[in-house]
Amino acid sequence: MQPSGPSEVPAETVRVARAAFPRGSLAIRVRDELGPLFHDEEFADLFPVRGKPAWSPGRLALVLVLQFVEGLTDRQAAEAVRARIDFKYALGLELGDPGFDFSVLSEFRDRLVEADAGRRVLDGILAAAGEKGLLKTAGRARTDSTHVWTAARDVNWLERVAETLRSALNALAQAAPDWLVQVAEPDWFKHYATRAEDSRLPKARTAREEMGLLVGRDGMRLLQAVWSTQAPQELRTLPQVEHLRQMWVQNFHQVEGEVRRRDPKDRPPGATCLVNPYDIEARNSVKRDTTWAGYKVHLTETCEEDAPNLITNVATTDATVPDVSMTEPVHARLAEAGRLPGEHLVDAGYVDAHALVHARREYSITLTGPAALAVSPQTAAGGGFTGADFTIDWKDEQVTCPGGRTTTRWNPDRSPEGTPVIRVRFNKSDCQPCLVREQCTTSSAGRRLTLRPREEHEALRQARADQDTDTWKERYKTRAGVEGTISQAVQRCGLRRSRYLGLAKTALQHQLTGAAINLARIDAHLTGTPRARTRTSHFAALRPAEPKLDGAK
Template sequence: MLAGVTLLQFMEKVPDRVAAEHVVHHLGWKYALDLELTYGGFHPTVLVYFRDRLEEKGEERVIFDGVLELLIELGLVKRRGKQRLDSTHVLGYVKQMSWLECAQRTLGLALEALESVVPGAERPGFWERLWACYVEGELDWRLSEAESKERYWQCGQDMGELLRWATQKSPELGELHALKLLQRVFEEQFEMVEGRLQPRLRRVKGAVQNPYDPDAHFADKGSKKWVGYKVHVVESVDPTEPAKVKGEAGEHFITEIITTEAAQDEMSGLAEALNRQERHHGIKPEAIYTDAGYVTERTLTEAEQNGIELLGPTRPDPHPGPYNTDAFSVDIENKQAVCPQGNVSTQWSRIRDSYQGTEYYRIEWAGQCDSCVIQRQCTRSRNGRRLLVLGLRHDLVEKRRRQMKEADFSKKMHPRNGIEGTLSELVRGHQLRRTKYRGMKRVRLSHYLMGAACNVKRYVNLMAFQMSRAALQAA
């Protein structure tokens, strides 16, 4: 019953207290949940404990899976159909903090956690000073730049001092979540330079932005910056179906929702989405429509190996000008390349970079570049010789870029456009844009519940549309 109440709660976007009241007074909810009219209900906190249990047992997707399995049984979702995929950003339920504020708040949380486990007589001599500054005190926003730097450095000193005392006091103290978080923030924001503690010049990737939700990370996509998460949404699509008119229900349903760190790339989201679909439901699509963020040499190679057609544009060559990689004719099979001036490569090397864990081809033309009339336009290297670096399956990227120039390529990509409407539906209809929860597990749970609610709404709308159309035809 609680699973049904939670699903209805996310369908109608009501808080726990209102959901508990609807179970008692709303006849539609009673009918949907198959409850007696005299059912007295339960306390709203029961829903909180239910979500806690789902999170603790790792069953965040159990309701979503149940709805999706029903759709598969009804034939509305095919295990070997076609799909479309896109991602969007999710704002965390915390504000973005400065380095100083993040460090001070983290230190304050650590002191509060230690207060409950360390008796007053066993606390260090600097305890009262730290408590007054970081727990009872507030950050003064009127500090000058010099004063802020001095306060930040002092905060780093205090963090290090508290961590050293806790380590010497008892190893068990270091296992406290607040102390682990303090150690993490300390290492992310400070470093030892010539025996002196100094703030890091650049914040490391995946650093804590707010101690109240360490899983909410910062991401920068040029014109878009946020602190929170990223979500990838996959839904079924049938390109052979005629375009729907306004008011006509569609037959596409969400088959997977992947919640990741904000800065994680699209390639990892694609691989994880395909893996989870196959593992949980045996879904292995024939083709999947995506945008340019998902179509790279790596994803094209993996799709070919798995027998999946990855449909979408690939990114153009990052180097502008008439003499970028696209201007060269490359034959991977025969290991030969021809430059824009018609010169054949003289050296073809396969390089294995153990540090980066990558492999690539390096192609050279040696002395042929010395007398080339377009040498200055073709390369900026000091020796004046062009060097071409390509992936092992550059032929797949080259093939896709040729397809992108075909007249009907844009028309073939039309089935992908519908995913934008799905994202808009989740944002506007289910409040996907800003999460109300903290922590990756709880945010992931909420996204799966949104996906389940969206699928149920679509199924109900489809049934209502088919019934009304049948009634009109009968009349």
């Protein structure tokens, strides 16, 4: 790669573009307002020092973003560079520039994935917007997540194990064909030479279970052969063989020398359970009524009235990672990029006591979101006592219950997740004669409490009190706007369906999606396009206001 500095748009390209687009276009307006968004030097580490000269990586990065803005395939994007005046204008190309072969885009994406350089594309647009005063990060930001389906087709259990075995056989046939011919059973060529979907799988449940056990026995024999002393050791390091090993460990075991399918309770948790033979990093997850196999993406954006709402951070995880686990990583990334907000609006999934304290202490951020209420069998039935009804003396390490009894049984401990907690226990002799015992506990051994450290306990208690006020509710309304951002990303860029296999490539897709949405919003800001308002049907608008209960604020 031979870096070249940012170039001016050729005069002839300017003349033709102005004539063809007298009102401008997104690509033209973005180039006029922000100038060259990327420079070749930013991607120099992705290319070798010697070899055939590469097409400008700075321009390729912009092509990738414009491709997502307009929903183009690689062929269509390469054709647009070759034939469209506004693309040539945005890229600073001569009218006669032939562009590049469409395969260059795939090769450049692979380079970005290998170096985990997708963030550079999003950061380049944010840096240019910041220089023009279009990015304001010191105020408020909001974050939400949504599910992403894997690009691989959905398969049932029988297809999953059969395709995993077929993939391993194909890899071994390439790496050690002579060895494989010696160990392969004659029936393997009949059962695994073609895709499972091309075969007539049995419909009866018993027949399908028997076929699954046959695949399990064949896979077990292959694994034993690979790990035998006669097999070349390098075969064990093949990705497809390792995938086969993991799939068989999770789905089969041997009982008295016979291969059996594992019971559901004997299988690994969702975070490690392989669910697709084509995309080994995809995971199954459930959120309310939505069940999917794939990933999850978290979008963070600014939300100021006098500037475009720009996406400042995109984080992609597998589908099983809970939202609350991403609160701190999102803050860390925003701090690293210098884009920390003063207030961060999130939904309930991102809030817990630790997150509230950590955001304030480490990043000076006010984390605003609904805190989960205390739940117990007594409160679920109504009228029971929660931890908030107990008086805590932090200095003397003792707790007084609503019935007036005090305990000093105060034991620092760790939760199953490893976080510090305090275990408090009341004596049986205190709880048995208590007049309000039924409202407090059903245990015959006495009431037990699990407390967080003081700072977290008080932060959570304050958050629960604040979220019942009208001031907090009015301020929190701003968070709802991020739902529109997810909708725009889904409809314009196909956010909820991965275009590629694997977490790294899916993460790059989401970085490019964030960059594309930012360009579209900057263009809307330049043209004075008003933000869309939440649509309410004519019938829904007639809904009468619900009457407030007595004593309600």
